[in-house]
Amino acid sequence: MTIQMHNPRANSADIHVNGRVVSEDSINREVQYHPAASLREARRRAATALVVRELLLDEAERQGLDEQNREGEETREEALIRQLLDKAVERPEPSDADCRQWFEANREKLRTPDQHEVSHILLPAPPDDAEARAEAQKKAKELIGQLQGDKSSFLSLAREHSLCPSAEEGGHLGVIGKGQTTPEFERALSRLPVGQVAEYPVETRFGYHVVLIHRRDEGRPLSYEEALPQIETYLVESVYRRAVSQYISILAGQAKIEGIDLDAATSPLVQ
Incomplete structure (x- = not known):
């Protein structure tokens, strides 16, 4: 609108x-x-x-x-x-005809959800505080700069800087499936590289995240009956x-x- x-x-x-x-x-x-x-x-x-x-x-x-x-x-x-x-x-x-028509036109979208094993470093900032968000983004980019080419210090940096409870585990969130995190974080996971720290921080309503995807298990196509x-x-x-x-x-x-x-x-x- x-x-x-x-x-x-x-x-x-x-x-x-x-x-x-x-x-x-x-x-x-x-x-x-x-x-x-x-x-x-x-x-x-x-x-x-x-x-x-x-x-x-x-x-x-x-x-x-x-x-x-x-x-x-x-x-x-x-x-x-x-x-x-x-x-x-x-x-x-x-109608069944409507459903089948939509199924045939959108087969590539009809899959079981991808799952990701993820670690992150959360730099929090309120959504209505522009100054705090700019500072969190800057800090996230600095951490990414330290991790580019050498992710071995991710655990120690997560324990030092992340304000998520997962910091105690070096930022490890475990395996994340559909609906287990915020939509904007979930959407970002599907486009980030596996095995390396993402080049840019992920922005969500909670702040900025430095993200490392360890593994991606891709979903499979759904049949018409399943979909x-x-x-x-x-x-x-x-x-x-x-x-x-x-x-x-x-x-x-x-x-x-x-x-x-x-x-x-x-x-x-x-x-």
Whole structure:
């Protein structure tokens, strides 16, 4: 979606959605859930998410949905948003033909996950502290410089510099599979070299990581039957996300939004 602050000082102003306030403090708290390449981009994503939430809550309350109708550990806000989206957006089931077509077009993506035996050195930095992140990145690059061509000191450097509990084991994390670490760290593992220290540090929401992959066990292709639950879930969620995005765009087009510009007519609000 397109999101722009009105002026260079807009970060100091609250955003209003139909009279509901999205404060600077709330954006600062939300930033940690939206990792990005820059603090500006993280703030953009955080502000967008909060605007969307206020749009949905405002509409749920306008429709008089029951805030007490909660499932499991849902909060009041989660319950209202779930009820609103259940009422407004359908979840169509894909046909077998749809699933088979997607399978044939995406065979290379349908594999069991790779597994990696990994060691790392964590230089932590809060996602909203640009100075601390720059310092952590600098330190990570210095350590990589020491390790390039000679990884024998990795264990001692991890014990000295890493602020992860794995430092006691020389940074060794063991074998990591899908879903066992942050998405950004997991994505990086698949493209890093095996047997040598990565040339660049890996950035995550926690800071910067000096990474050494000891071994990669590549996944195998899935059969159609094995992949079918994954395909069905993907197709249902893909259609659902587009429908939710369209619905939120309609709400945004009808709303009074101040402090931030949303191109509600042409840009999706949910990505």
